[in-house]
Amino acid sequence: MTKYEITVGIECHVQLATKTKLFSEVDNDARGKDPNTCVSPVDYALPGMLPRLNEQAIRLAIRAGRAMNAEINPYSRFDRKHYYYPDLPKGYQISQFYHPIIGAGHIDLPDGTSVRIEHAHMEEDAGKLNHYDTYSLVDLNRAGTPLIEIVSMPDIHSARQAHDYCKELWRAMTYAGVTIGDLYNGNMRFDVNISLALPGAKELGKRAEIKNLNSFRSVERAIEYEYERQSKLLDKGEPVRQETRGWNDATGKTTFQRSKEEAQDYRYMPEPDIPPIRLSQEFIDEELKNTPLLPKDYRGKFADVLPVDTLEVLLDYPELMRKLGELAGKDNIKRVANWFASVLLAEEKSYEMLSFLPKADYLEELAEMAEKQELSSTGAKEVFLKFFDPQMKGKDAHTIAKELNVLQENDTGALEAIVGQVISDPACAQAVADYKAGSEKVLGFLVGQVMKASRGKANPGTASQILKNKLT
Amino acid sequence: MKITSVEIDHLAELSNFSLSEQEKQNLGQDLENIIGYISQLDELDTKDVEPTYQVFEMENVWREDEILPQETDRDGLLALAPDAQDYQIKVPKVL
Numbered sequence: 001m002t003k004y005e006i007t008v009g010i011e012c013h014v015q016l017a018t019k020t021k022l023f024s025e026v027d028n029d030a031r032g033k034d035p036n037t038c039v040s041p042v043d044y045a046l047p048g049m050l051p052r053l054n055e056q057a058i059r060l061a062i063r064a065g066r067a068m069n070a071e072i073n074p075y076s077r078f079d080r081k082h083y084y085y086p087d088l089p090k091g092y093q094i095s096q097f098y099h100p101i102i103g104a105g106h107i108d109l110p111d112g113t114s115v116r117i118e119h120a121h122m123e124e125d126a127g128k129l130n131h132y133d134t135y136s137l138v139d140l141n142r143a144g145t146p147l148i149e150i151v152s153m154p155d156i157h158s159a160r161q162a163h164d165y166c167k168e169l170w171r172a173m174t175y176a177g178v179t180i181g182d183l184y185n186g187n188m189r190f191d192v193n194i195s196l197a198l199p200g201a202k203e204l205g206k207r208a209e210i211k212n213l214n215s216f217r218s219v220e221r222a223i224e225y226e227y228e229r230q231s232k233l234l235d236k237g238e239p240v241r242q243e244t245r246g247w248n249d250a251t252g253k254t255t256f257q258r259s260k261e262e263a264q265d266y267r268y269m270p271e272p273d274i275p276p277i278r279l280s281q282e283f284i285d286e287e288l289k290n291t292p293l294l295p296k297d298y299r300g301k302f303a304d305v306l307p308v309d310t311l312e313v314l315l316d317y318p319e320l321m322r323k324l325g326e327l328a329g330k331d332n333i334k335r336v337a338n339w340f341a342s343v344l345l346a347e348e349k350s351y352e353m354l355s356f357l358p359k360a361d362y363l364e365e366l367a368e369m370a371e372k373q374e375l376s377s378t379g380a381k382e383v384f385l386k387f388f389d390p391q392m393k394g395k396d397a398h399t400i401a402k403e404l405n406v407l408q409e410n411d412t413g414a415l416e417a418i419v420g421q422v423i424s425d426p427a428c429a430q431a432v433a434d435y436k437a438g439s440e441k442v443l444g445f446l447v448g449q450v451m452k453a454s455r456g457k458a459n460p461g462t463a464s465q466i467l468k469n470k471l472t
Numbered sequence: 473m474k475i476t477s478v479e480i481d482h483l484a485e486l487s488n489f490s491l492s493e494q495e496k497q498n499l500g501q502d503l504e505n506i507i508g509y510i511s512q513l514d515e516l517d518t519k520d521v522e523p524t525y526q527v528f529e530m531e532n533v534w535r536e537d538e539i540l541p542q543e544t545d546r547d548g549l550l551a552l553a554p555d556a557q558d559y560q561i562k563v564p565k566v567l
Binding site: 018019020025026027034035036037039040041044046052053054055056057058077082083084085086091129130131132133134135136137138139140265267270272274275276277278 | 532534537546549563
């Protein structure tokens with residue numbers, strides 16, 4: 001990416017992890033449920049229905065604000081955004097156009113750059129349309145799901161930076177408990193505005209908007225594709241049209257959806273059914289205090305203890321980070337972090353294992369055993385993986401190590417007896433003689449014999465020491 | 473204030489209404505009357521007046537985040553739709 005400078009702004013819709021919808025008392029988690037089973041007369045827009053605002057959505061919006069380093073506006077209210085489309089039977093979406101709940105903020109990226117947030121507002125999600133040859137079918141399970149829409153400033157200047165921004169936003173929202181963060185099920189969706197201009201140009205170029213991207217990778221690829229497409233047009237002296245385009249993951253291309261030349265006419269008006277929100281400082285502070293540790297908090301906590309690479313890998317897994325958080329300040333946290341990063345995440349079923357993490361106490365015990373060399377590093381890994389075995393459920397590290405028979409023999413009495421056997425073994429007579437004659441390198445062979453005789457349980461360091469004592 | 477037929481067509485399209493010529497004329501006349509009536513307010517100086525968004529002076533009307541049983545179920549709601557298929561509302565193809 002060289003000739004043109006790329007400028008990207010991103011709007012992100014985040015589905016809030018509330019039990020019920022934004023304005024109705026029905027189940028907000030429609031995953032795996034039949035169409036139109038999570039629908040109330042409010043979502044269905046029957047005449048005379050009164051929407052009632054969910055307090056938890058306000059609380060989660062406050063947390064979201066904290067996670068994006070933003071001011072919470074004490075006063076906010078809802079507006080009607082009118083558009084006629086079957087995904088919302090009311091004919092309008094209830095949104096916050098004039099007075100959003102979250103003000104300006106910023107998201108700091110691991111590479112040291114920062115993306116400013118213009119504002120973020122609450123609104124309701126729309127239903128899902130399934131298209132067929134001559135008709136479309138409407139499922140309203142998602143209609144009325146609480147969202148916050150986070151609007152970034154055009155501070156992003158590469159496809160990679162856009163990827164990192166989306167990921168960091170996902171981390172922030174997930175750690176804060178604002179959303180379940182299941183991208184596959186559309187818990188977070190990204191609309192990306194992309195424009196190109198020659199370096200130093202006073203005005204940004206016309207922008208194309210790619211709607212509804214649901215993975216970091218597709219955000220990155222769509223921007224790479226748009227850079228190519230728009231720079232080819234500009235090279236030929238052709239104009240880039242302001243339009244909405246769709247992304248096709250399979251072809252790796254964006255395609256024209258509709259023109260934006262005609263200004264949208266949403267006829268915003270104040271929502272008369274929902275009285276305004278006025279938040280006291282106490283209410284805001286209470287929820288700020290309820291916000292769990294955020295990625296930035298973990299980075300601060302572990303900066304001196306864990307290597308940056310390990311930390312950044314583990315930050316993609318809130319479950320692992322929270323577990324490490326329980327071990328903060330313990331000496332052996334680095335061992336546990338390494339087991340997470342290089343043993344657990346290497347497992348094929350690591351994703352399922354995240355829900356069955358062992359107790360922090362057990363991990364600490366295992367780390368201590370490894371530290372004291374009561375286990376070899378291989379033995380410790382074996383025990384670690386057994387924590388996830390349903391048959392070993394609830395068993396501590398020592399119990400599992402014993403059952404696996406991987407405890408190292410540190411008992412000097414028992415070891416001395418084994419060393420005695422090895423020394424008097426005729427098969428070792430030559431080695432013993434060589435050692436006594438001054439050949440130190442046969443010591444390794446003798447230690448190996450001790451290990452073999454103890455069936456791997458001897459601590460090699462201790463065995464070596466006893467051998468030396470006995471042979472000099 | 474004159475409401476042009478172009479504006480009526482635009483509004484009808486936004487709301488997905490199909491109107492006869494007679495209806496367009498009537499609606500145009502009605503809108504002109506309504507806007508003319510409201511426009512009397514323009515004679516007042518409202519420079520220092522806060523906009524009124526709510527006529528009830530209520531704030532913070534919230535509810536608990538608890539699932540409640542609904543008085544209607546899926547069948548009841550779908551029965552109100554002009555057409556349904558596979559437990560979904562069937563509409564003309566939209567894009």
